[in-house]
Amino acid sequence: MVRQGKAAWLAHDLTHRGVTAWLLTGLLVAFYLLLYSTEVFARAARAIGLDSRWTLYGILYSLAILAGGVYVLRKYRHNRYQVVRTAVVMFVQVVFAFLVPEILKFFHQPEYYFSYFWPLKLDDFVPGTIFRLPLAYVLYSFIGSLLLVPLLGTLVGKRWYCSWVCGCGGLANTAGDPLRHLTSKSSAAWKFEKVSIHVVLAICLLLTALLFLAWGWGARAPELARFTHAFETAYAFLVVAMLSGVVGAGLYPVGGTRIWCRNFCPMAALLGLVQKAGRFRIAVKRNMCISCGLCSKYCEMGIDVRAYAQANSSFTRAACVGCGLCAEVCPRGVLRLENARSRPAPEPALVRISTV
Amino acid sequence: MRYLILGNGVAGTTAALTLRAADLEAEITMVSAESDYFFSRTALMYAFMDRMSLRDLEPYERRVFAKQKIRLVRDTVVDLDATRRALSLASGQTLAYDRLLLAVGSLGARPDWPGLESVREGVSHFVTLADLDRCEHLARATREAVVVGGGLIGVELVECLVFHRKKVTFLVRSPWYWPGALAREESEIVSSHIRRHGVDLHGSEEVAGVQSDPGGRIRVVRTKSGAEFPCQMLGIAIGVVPAVAWLQQVKTPPRMGRGILVSPAFETSLENVWAAGDCAEFQHDGRPTVEQLWYSAKRQGELAARAMLGNPIHYAPPIFFNSAKFFEIEYTSAGAVGEPPAGARTFFFPFPGREASARIVEQAGAVVGLNMLGSRWDHALFERWIAERRGLSYVVEHLAEAQFDVEFGRVDLAPLRSYYREWSGRG
Ligand SMILES: Cc1cc2nc3c(=O)[nH]c(=O)nc-3n(C[C@H](O)[C@H](O)[C@H](O)COP(=O)(O)OP(=O)(O)OC[C@H]3O[C@@H](n4cnc5c(N)ncnc54)[C@H](O)[C@@H]3O)c2cc1C
Ligand code: SF4
Ligand code: SF4
Numbered sequence: 001m002v003r004q005g006k007a008a009w010l011a012h013d014l015t016h017r018g019v020t021a022w023l024l025t026g027l028l029v030a031f032y033l034l035l036y037s038t039e040v041f042a043r044a045a046r047a048i049g050l051d052s053r054w055t056l057y058g059i060l061y062s063l064a065i066l067a068g069g070v071y072v073l074r075k076y077r078h079n080r081y082q083v084v085r086t087a088v089v090m091f092v093q094v095v096f097a098f099l100v101p102e103i104l105k106f107f108h109q110p111e112y113y114f115s116y117f118w119p120l121k122l123d124d125f126v127p128g129t130i131f132r133l134p135l136a137y138v139l140y141s142f143i144g145s146l147l148l149v150p151l152l153g154t155l156v157g158k159r160w161y162c163s164w165v166c167g168c169g170g171l172a173n174t175a176g177d178p179l180r181h182l183t184s185k186s187s188a189a190w191k192f193e194k195v196s197i198h199v200v201l202a203i204c205l206l207l208t209a210l211l212f213l214a215w216g217w218g219a220r221a222p223e224l225a226r227f228t229h230a231f232e233t234a235y236a237f238l239v240v241a242m243l244s245g246v247v248g249a250g251l252y253p254v255g256g257t258r259i260w261c262r263n264f265c266p267m268a269a270l271l272g273l274v275q276k277a278g279r280f281r282i283a284v285k286r287n288m289c290i291s292c293g294l295c296s297k298y299c300e301m302g303i304d305v306r307a308y309a310q311a312n313s314s315f316t317r318a319a320c321v322g323c324g325l326c327a328e329v330c331p332r333g334v335l336r337l338e339n340a341r342s343r344p345a346p347e348p349a350l351v352r353i354s355t356v
Numbered sequence: 357m358r359y360l361i362l363g364n365g366v367a368g369t370t371a372a373l374t375l376r377a378a379d380l381e382a383e384i385t386m387v388s389a390e391s392d393y394f395f396s397r398t399a400l401m402y403a404f405m406d407r408m409s410l411r412d413l414e415p416y417e418r419r420v421f422a423k424q425k426i427r428l429v430r431d432t433v434v435d436l437d438a439t440r441r442a443l444s445l446a447s448g449q450t451l452a453y454d455r456l457l458l459a460v461g462s463l464g465a466r467p468d469w470p471g472l473e474s475v476r477e478g479v480s481h482f483v484t485l486a487d488l489d490r491c492e493h494l495a496r497a498t499r500e501a502v503v504v505g506g507g508l509i510g511v512e513l514v515e516c517l518v519f520h521r522k523k524v525t526f527l528v529r530s531p532w533y534w535p536g537a538l539a540r541e542e543s544e545i546v547s548s549h550i551r552r553h554g555v556d557l558h559g560s561e562e563v564a565g566v567q568s569d570p571g572g573r574i575r576v577v578r579t580k581s582g583a584e585f586p587c588q589m590l591g592i593a594i595g596v597v598p599a600v601a602w603l604q605q606v607k608t609p610p611r612m613g614r615g616i617l618v619s620p621a622f623e624t625s626l627e628n629v630w631a632a633g634d635c636a637e638f639q640h641d642g643r644p645t646v647e648q649l650w651y652s653a654k655r656q657g658e659l660a661a662r663a664m665l666g667n668p669i670h671y672a673p674p675i676f677f678n679s680a681k682f683f684e685i686e687y688t689s690a691g692a693v694g695e696p697p698a699g700a701r702t703f704f705f706p707f708p709g710r711e712a713s714a715r716i717v718e719q720a721g722a723v724v725g726l727n728m729l730g731s732r733w734d735h736a737l738f739e740r741w742i743a744e745r746r747g748l749s750y751v752v753e754h755l756a757e758a759q760f761d762v763e764f765g766r767v768d769l770a771p772l773r774s775y776y777r778e779w780s781g782r783g
Contacts, residue, residue, distance in 0.1 A: 001495065003519070285734055291415040294402060297407070306415060324763075337763065
């Protein structure tokens with residue numbers, strides 16, 4: 001039952017696919033379309049003395065994460081995991097995804113985003129751009145993308161990148177928190193996700209390979225160079241602008257906060273594979289689940305956590321970002337994020353069945 | 357083989373799925389009056405508090421039942437004829453069976469307070485979907501509500517009404533809240549937490565009568581101490597009783613006590629009829645026992661199905677465990693709780709600076725029960741220690757292994773351990 005009063009009605013309507021939610025979606029989609037395909041924001045940025053639309057966007061994005069972060073810190077203040085994680089998300093966004101690149105630009109250094117890695121961000125990995133940067137950046141990008149991220153994924157366990165560092169996840173876990181429950185939990189949505197995310201990953205890997213080939217042999221094979229360029233442009237439009245921007249963030253109020261992360265992000269696909277092979281799991285306390293469904297409802301990745309919990313099975317799902325919200329909302333303390341083998345699994349005799 | 361299951365709660369549904377897993381050919385039918393699909397009764401409060409839609413309360417996707425070929429019938433059963441092996445429905449239909457499971461659950465207990473019979477509006481339990489509907493309807497025209505009953509359902513209803521910004525009076529008959537599970541110290545922590553949410557909680561208050569206004573809506577609740585509490589809504593949460601009253605009027609009633617009497621294999625007194633869940637009464641340690649918990653209904657549903665399939669089942673309830681949440685305070689317990697057994701010694705430690713405490717009860721050198729408030733614990737490990745008859749020192753020493761809190765959020769056990777050394781040194 002919705003709380004009585006106009007403010008409560010609005011809060012409910014905005015977070016439950018009501019009229020206002022659809023209106024907000026329209027605004028957000030329009031915002032992203034204008035941002036990517038017109039000069040409106042470029043002009044607006046210049047008018048207020050900023051060098052580009054992306055600086056303006058960076059400011060807005062950081063503000064959204066800061067404001068949302070304060071809201072989330074208050075909401076989950078009793079949960080140390082959420083407090084630490086949210087503080088890190090806010091810090092990484094403001095420092096590494098905004099201030100540092102701006103400062104670098106100010107000192108006429110290459111504008112570099114230390115919190116983004118391949119395959120999420122292609123630019124700073126592919127030879128055409130990265131080899132124009134000083135060696136230190138090249139090493140950071142390659143070691144970071146190929147070694148650090150997967151290695152830390154294995155060591156730390158959960159998809160720490162997606163829930164502690166990445167800006168896409170950062171927005172979802174701060175300003176997007178009131179919308180996290182909208183992600184579909186149906187098995188059909190899960191089937192779609194498994195196909196779509198690996199398709200995008202495959203396309204991304206192919207494009208990366210082509211970019212390296214074109215860099216090496218482009219001069220001798222102009223056809224390849226041209227095709228690669230067209231491919232790259234299409235990818236930037238379809239995957240980056242449309243899927244991560246317009247669909248991924250624009251549809252928040254009706255589709256939930258992790259549409260991009262769950263269905264399309266190539267980084268997520270890779271980390272998901274690392275996770276499946278790793279030690280991370282969500283442990284389920286035996287027989288304590290009351291099937292209330294709060295965990296499933298508030299899982300932003302659309303995982304039907306209850307299905308595992310009520311069957312007493314601890315689980316590892318590729319899509320789980322380790323946000324810890326399922327454990328937070330569970331009223332019976334059934335769930336815990338952990339790295340397997342870190343503690344003995346108790347095997348109590350729960351049901352005594354004699355076979356006499 | 358035709359299996360018929362009366363009741364689509366957790367006992368009935370678990371039984372249906374267990375039957376299907378073992379028998380791919382059988383005809384399986386589930387009848388219920390309350391809802392088309394199995395839903396989680398334990399989550400009623402989250403629907404009332406707008407955290408879940410009714411659909412979200414369904415633990416299984418609807419397609420599961422079609423896929424498992426479990427036929428669902430929405431109707432009220434009005435008669436049982438075990439000699440003809442048939443159930444009669446309110447719609448006039450009959451359903452024949454070869455094996456029948458009664459999993460009819462429970463209903464809110466109704467008190468006989470003077471004046472209650474003439475109240476036509478404003479009173480509700482909080483057990484069924486109809487209760488939820490009624491409570492939501494009533495809450496819209498309520499400023500002040502009274503909730504009576506010092507158990508878990510009571511505090512859940514109170515929390516819902518507080519969420520809806522009602523002024524709530526919570527009346528508990530015992531001197532402190534939930535003596536069945538909490539000792540006075542824990543209850544004080546919980547009570548002050550409940551009060552901090554603006555609830556007017558009174559212990560030792562027993563209802564003497566109620567009054568309604570000329571329109572028949574509840575107006576005031578009077579207690580034996582002479583206090584009067586004006587209200588537009590009265591929530592009754594004084595316990596639940598097996599939903600078996602209707603079975604007394606059927607052609608072939610099963611033998612009943614408080615619930616339907618069953619053997620350790622869940623057989624009722626009627627041929628080819630079993631019973632499980634909240635409605636089943638069995639003998640445990642020589643005492644008539646009704647388990648009215650989600651976990652036990654689920655376990656009983658599974659075992660009753662195995663019995664119906666012809667497996668030898670001898671049910672004895674395992675070591676008791678439970679968990680709950682009082683507003684924000686979580687609670688886990690295992691073993692003998694509430695009244696400590698005679699000759700027991702109790703170690704109790706309230707964690708400083710946190711609404712949290714630990715209680716460990718030892719009897720004859722073995723830990724028999726733990727009651728933990730305000731942090732998360734793995735009850736399965738507690739049960740193991742109880743089953744292995746571990747001593748108090750062992751349990752205190754190994755307590756950290758059972759911690760289940762979120763990362764960075766564990767309670768610090770060092771003060772507990774040092775207090776334990778001091779306490780045990782005292783003898
Ligand atoms: C608000 C609330 C909170 C709770 N919280 C907890 C908790 O936190 N932990 C815990 O362990 N337990 C909790 N419980 C108890 C738990 O919900 C029950 O033990 C459990 O649901 C019992 O399941 P069951 O399958 O035996 O019966 P039920 O779920 O009651 O199902 C019985 C079904 O049979 C139907 N039925 C009965 N008679 C007929 C008839 N003649 N014709 C047609 N249909 C009929 C009923 O309509 C009902 O749908 C809570 C209960 C309530 C009400
Ligand atoms: S399963 Fe839990 S930790 Fe993983 S993404 Fe979902 S809510 Fe977050
Ligand atoms: S939130 Fe907890 S109790 Fe509820 S369904 Fe999930 S695991 Fe079970």
